Amino acid sequence: MGEKSKVVSIDGIKVACANCSLATLCLPYGLESQDVERLENIVKRNKPIQRGQLLYGPGDHFRSLYVVKTGAVKTFTQTPAGDEHVIGFHLPGEILGLDAIQDNQHGCFAKALETTAVCELPFEKLEHLATAIPGLQHQMLRLLSREVSAEANMISLLNNSTAEERLASFLLSLSERFRRRGFSPTDFFLAMSRQDIGSYLGLALETVSRLFTRFQEQGILEVDRKHVKIKDLEHLKQLLRHHTPCHASLNRSS
Amino acid sequence: MGEKSKVVSIDGIKVACANCSLATLCLPYGLESQDVERLENIVKRNKPIQRGQLLYGPGDHFRSLYVVKTGAVKTFTQTPAGDEHVIGFHLPGEILGLDAIQDNQHGCFAKALETTAVCELPFEKLEHLATAIPGLQHQMLRLLSREVSAEANMISLLNNSTAEERLASFLLSLSERFRRRGFSPTDFFLAMSRQDIGSYLGLALETVSRLFTRFQEQGILEVDRKHVKIKDLEHLKQLLRHHTPCHASLNRSS
DNA sequence: CGATAATTTGAATTAACTCAACTGTTGTGG
DNA sequence: CCACAACAGTTGAGTTAATTCAAATTATCG
Numbered sequence: 222m223g224e225k226s227k228v229v230s231i232d233g234i235k236v237a238c239a240n241c242s243l244a245t246l247c248l249p250y251g252l253e254s255q256d257v258e259r260l261e262n263i264v265k266r267n268k269p270i271q272r273g274q275l276l277y278g279p280g281d282h283f284r285s286l287y288v289v290k291t292g293a294v295k296t297f298t299q300t301p302a303g304d305e306h307v308i309g310f311h312l313p314g315e316i317l318g319l320d321a322i323q324d325n326q327h328g329c330f331a332k333a334l335e336t337t338a339v340c341e342l343p344f345e346k347l348e349h350l351a352t353a354i355p356g357l358q359h360q361m362l363r364l365l366s367r368e369v370s371a372e373a374n375m376i377s378l379l380n381n382s383t384a385e386e387r388l389a390s391f392l393l394s395l396s397e398r399f400r401r402r403g404f405s406p407t408d409f410f411l412a413m414s415r416q417d418i419g420s421y422l423g424l425a426l427e428t429v430s431r432l433f434t435r436f437q438e439q440g441i442l443e444v445d446r447k448h449v450k451i452k453d454l455e456h457l458k459q460l461l462r463h464h465t466p467c468h469a470s471l472n473r474s475s
Numbered sequence: 476m477g478e479k480s481k482v483v484s485i486d487g488i489k490v491a492c493a494n495c496s497l498a499t500l501c502l503p504y505g506l507e508s509q510d511v512e513r514l515e516n517i518v519k520r521n522k523p524i525q526r527g528q529l530l531y532g533p534g535d536h537f538r539s540l541y542v543v544k545t546g547a548v549k550t551f552t553q554t555p556a557g558d559e560h561v562i563g564f565h566l567p568g569e570i571l572g573l574d575a576i577q578d579n580q581h582g583c584f585a586k587a588l589e590t591t592a593v594c595e596l597p598f599e600k601l602e603h604l605a606t607a608i609p610g611l612q613h614q615m616l617r618l619l620s621r622e623v624s625a626e627a628n629m630i631s632l633l634n635n636s637t638a639e640e641r642l643a644s645f646l647l648s649l650s651e652r653f654r655r656r657g658f659s660p661t662d663f664f665l666a667m668s669r670q671d672i673g674s675y676l677g678l679a680l681e682t683v684s685r686l687f688t689r690f691q692e693q694g695i696l697e698v699d700r701k702h703v704k705i706k707d708l709e710h711l712k713q714l715l716r717h718h719t720p721c722h723a724s725l726n727r728s729s
Numbered sequence: 730c731g732a733t734a735a736t737t738t739g740a741a742t743t744a745a746c747t748c749a750a751c752t753g754t755t756g757t758g759g
Numbered sequence: 760c761c762a763c764a765a766c767a768g769t770t771g772a773g774t775t776a777a778t779t780c781a782a783a784t785t786a787t788c789g
Contacts, residue, residue, distance in 0.1 A: 298631060306631050320627055322620035328627075348613060355606050362602070365619035366576035372626035373574055373582075377552065377560050379633040380677035384745065415768060423634035425746055430769055446754080446768080638777065669736065679778055684737055700736080700786075 236264045236340060246314035246401065247288055248342070248360055256354045263350060265341040266290075276317065276331035276339065283321035285341045289313050292337025293412035296329045297420070307420040310334070310413060312398050319368050334412040379423050382461070387422040388432045389460040392442075396451060407451040490518045490594060500568035500655065501542055502596070502614055510608045517604060519595040520544075530571065530585040530593065537575035539595045543567050546591025547666035550583045551674070561674040564588070564667060566652050573622050588666040633677050636715070641676040642686045643714040646696075650705060661705040 238249045238261045249257045265285075269292070270276065276287060276294065287294075294311040308329055311317050321327045322344070351358040378390055400406035411418070415433075419426040436442040441457055443450040451457060492503045492515045503511045519539075523546070524530065530541060530548065541548075548565040562583055565571055575581045576598065605612040632644055654660035665672070669687075673680040690696040695711055697704040705711060 306635055308627055308630065319620055320624040322616050323624050328624060348609070348616070352606055352609050352612055355602070358606060358612060359602060362576050362615065362619065365616065365623065366573055368623050369619065369626065370574040370577050370582060372623065372630060373562055375630055376562065376626060376633065379630065380674070381560055414766095420634070426767090427747085427769080428745060430767095431745095434769075668734095680735090681737080681779085682777060684735095685777095688737075 236261050236266050238264065241290075242403065243288075243290070243314035247316075248357065248364070251360055252354065252356045256356060259350060259354065260357065263343060263346040265343065267339070267341060269336055269338040270333045272333055272335050272337075274333050276333070277327045278330045279326075279328055281327045283318065283325045283327055283344065285343050286319065286347065287317040287331070287339040287341055289315050289317070290338040290340055293334040294331050294337055294339075295334055295413060295417060296331050298329050305417075305420060307413075307417050310417075310421065313402055315398075316364055316368075319365055322365075334417075384422075384424050384428050384432060385435075386461045387424065388418075388429060388436075389457050391418065391422055392449070392451065393454075393457055393461075396454070407454060409449055411447045411449060490515050490520050492518065495544075496657065497542075497544070497568035501570075502611065502618070505614055506608065506610045510610060513604060513608065514611065517597060517600040519597065521593070521595060523590055523592040524587045526587055526589050526591075528587050530587070531581045532584045533580075533582055535581045537572065537579045537581055537598065539597050540573065540601065541571040541585070541593040541595055543569050543571070544592040544594055547588040548585050548591055548593075549588055549667060549671060550585050552583045559671075559674060561667075561671050564671075564675065567656055570618055570622075573619055588671075638676075638678050638682050638686060639689075640715045641678065642672075642683060642690075643711050645672065645676055646703070646705065647708075647711055647715075650708070661708060663703055665701045665703060 238244055238247070239254060239257050241247070241249075244250065244257075249260060252260065279298065289311050291313055294317060296308040296311065296317065297305045298308065299305055311331075317331055317339075318327065320329070347357075347361070351361055378387060382390065395409065395411075396406040399409050413421075414426075415429045416426040418424075419429045422429070433442065433444045436457075437444050439456070441451070441453045443452055492498055492501070493508060493511050495501070495503075498504065498511075503514060506514065533552065543565050545567055548571060550562040550565065550571065551559045552562065553559055565585075571585055571593075572581065574583070601611075601615070605615055632641055636644065649663065649665075650660040653663050667675075668680075669683045670680040672678075673683045676683070687696065687698045690711075691698050693710070695705070695707045697706055
């Protein structure tokens with residue numbers, strides 16, 4: 222493996238997890254450097270995909286997990302009538318496809334919201350490696366468990382919150398996720414449409430639009446189309462102090 | 476290990492996963508019999524817990540996963556104000572505590588809805604064993620992944636369904652889970668209150684009550700307090716043909 | 730048996746939805 | 760490079776599904 226060429230090629234480029242800024246959010250977290258190297262050797266990096274392209278769709282055979290490296294991805298299902306139901310948004314460092322381990326096939330679409338690079342992790346190899354590296358096995362279990370917790374928080378949000386609280390929670394989640402990735406937590410661009418946000422939060426797109434307007438009127442946000450500036454983070458947090466379960470954490474992610 | 480006493484004692488009773496009717500729904504599924512035996516040796520069986528007793532609470536240190544053997548458990552969070560938010564119901568063969576792997580502490584309450592026996596799986600031992608038994612590692616990943624899928628279905632249900640569809644979906648999920656466990660899929664007792672069901676489905680308890688009445692009037696159900704008879708399974712299924720995503724599966728469980 | 734809790738039913742309220750119209754943005758081809 | 764089509768977002772008005780509040784009824788348990 223150490224013999225592999227170091228010539229840069231689009232297909233077979235050597236991925237350097239060790240140098241990746243997302244490593245602490247990702248699978249390598251907590252691993253010894255020689256183990257990180259073994260992990261690197263199974264990672265495939267493909268060409269970035271363009272906005273609108275699918276990474277996988279429902280029914281596709283499950284081969285790999287994917288980690289977003291740059292860009293953003295939405296996962297969603299579709300009704301026979303053609304309506305989309307957004308399941309989640311995935312930012313750099315976040316892992317996709319965990320729901321497919323179960324029955325070896327994907328259950329939803331994964332579509333790039335913008336030009337997006339992903340690291341591909343062939344699952345069989347990953348699983349095999351995990352038996353040899355206990356720390357990797359543990360990290361995989363942790364990532365799955367984090368997804369379970371995040372989704373449980375989402376369920377709680379949908380069950381017990383008003384439209385206002387849902388959007389506040391969504392914006393705070395984004396803010397925190399950007400912060401952890403070294404981006405501004407108060408000034409960012411939304412990769413998704415109002416419709417996507419509405420679908421994700423169980424709201425009509427008109428409701429989302431009205432709430433953005435209201436938040437702006439209240440001085441909480443400045444919104445210009447996809448561009449969001451959080452002007453009063455504390456006020457935003459205040460909006461969901463009430464209905465929040467004691468031990469919940471907001472950030473759904475890595 | 477074969478030397479272990481066969482004397483029955485309350486504390487140290489030898490658990491026979493191999494003979495357990497739930498084995499195909501549980502961790503042993505797919506394992507070689509000698510591996511099942513190694514698994515059995517780390518399983519602890521404690522005294523059954525009584526209705527209302529807690530298995531764990533938020534903040535508790537995470538030591539073990541639990542599998543319901545008989546009875547039923549609900550998991551829930553609590554707001555500072557004291558309102559319960561039900562996260563899920565767990566029937567025999569279903570696993571509890573997966574959300575706690577993430578940060579080594581439980582994030583919710585787990586309370587027995589009736590007299591309940593659980594198998595306790597000390598997580599460190601389980602993880603250690605999983606590095607030695609690839610099939611066990613795989614099964615653990617599968618169980619986590621199933622939980623992720625089930626929760627994603629729940630999110631979809633809450634986002635896109637009416638009260639009627641939610642209750643229909645809930646009843647069908649119970650029906651299917653009972654069927655798999657060898658119980659009647661059309662005649663069963665609810666272990667939880669109307670309030671619990673409402674909290675789980677994001678509905679007011681009055682709405683749940685009214686829907687039970689309506690379903691009964693429509694000849695779909697016969698309801699007598701906790702006792703439910705499904706008279707027209709097809710009709711019930713019909714209620715959620717519409718808003719259901721293409722590839723969703725209804726059963727949240729094992 | 731009596732008290733407390735769970736459930737049912739009714740009536741009024743409301744948060745969010747749907748429908749509809751309009752505005753602004755983006756991308757495309759003549 | 761502009762015109763136009765297609766799309767995304769905003770705003771308004773009326774509707775509705777589910778809620779809240781209230782009261783009556785029915786279990787459950789010591």
